[in-house]
Amino acid sequence: MTDPLASAARTRLENLVCSMESAEQVIVALLAREREALRAGCRLAANAVHIRVNDAARLYLSAIAAAKVSLSALEPILPEAPQVLDSRRSAFGAILRIELATLATIRMATDCAETGLADDDGAEPITFAL
Numbered sequence: 001m002t003d004p005l006a007s008a009a010r011t012r013l014e015n016l017v018c019s020m021e022s023a024e025q026v027i028v029a030l031l032a033r034e035r036e037a038l039r040a041g042c043r044l045a046a047n048a049v050h051i052r053v054n055d056a057a058r059l060y061l062s063a064i065a066a067a068k069v070s071l072s073a074l075e076p077i078l079p080e081a082p083q084v085l086d087s088r089r090s091a092f093g094a095i096l097r098i099e100l101a102t103l104a105t106i107r108m109a110t111d112c113a114e115t116g117l118a119d120d121d122g123a124e125p126i127t128f129a130l
Contacts, residue, residue, distance in 0.1 A: 009077040017088055023060035024092045030056055031099045038103075038110045042047045064089065 029051045037046035067085050074081040 004011065006077055009074050009081075009121060012070060013074055013078060013081050016063070016070060019063040020060065020067065020085075020088055020092070023063050024095070026056040027053060027060060028095065028099060031103055035103055035106050038106045041110075043110070043114075069076060 030049055034046050034049040034053060035050055037043075071082055071085070
């Protein structure tokens with residue numbers, strides 16, 4: 001026979017992970033849209049998407065806060081709960097670092113192109129002999 005308390009705790013943990021994953025997916029999708037807008041030269045659209053990224057980040061932080069509050073109730077029943085949540089958070093952190101680095105690179109390239117620093121003026125590139 002299954003313990004109804006453990007079953008309810010497991011369901012709660014799954015719901016918390018699901019809400020974190022949903023917020024993560026929204027953030028990653030919005031970052032992709034922001035990159036696309038920058039690549040297309042639509043800085044205004046990229047800025048508009050960036051505002052939505054900030055909103056999604058707040059949603060993610062709310063999901064993390066809810067998970068932390070629930071941990072005090074879940075941990076006595078499911079001792080693995082903190083590890084499950086930390087693992088999920090760490091995995092997303094790794095993905096987010098890559099996504100943000102890619103976005104920063106595209107922003108820098110876009111800024112260089114807009115300010116005329118890009119190497120498209122037909123001049124010979126500078127080379128250094130070692």
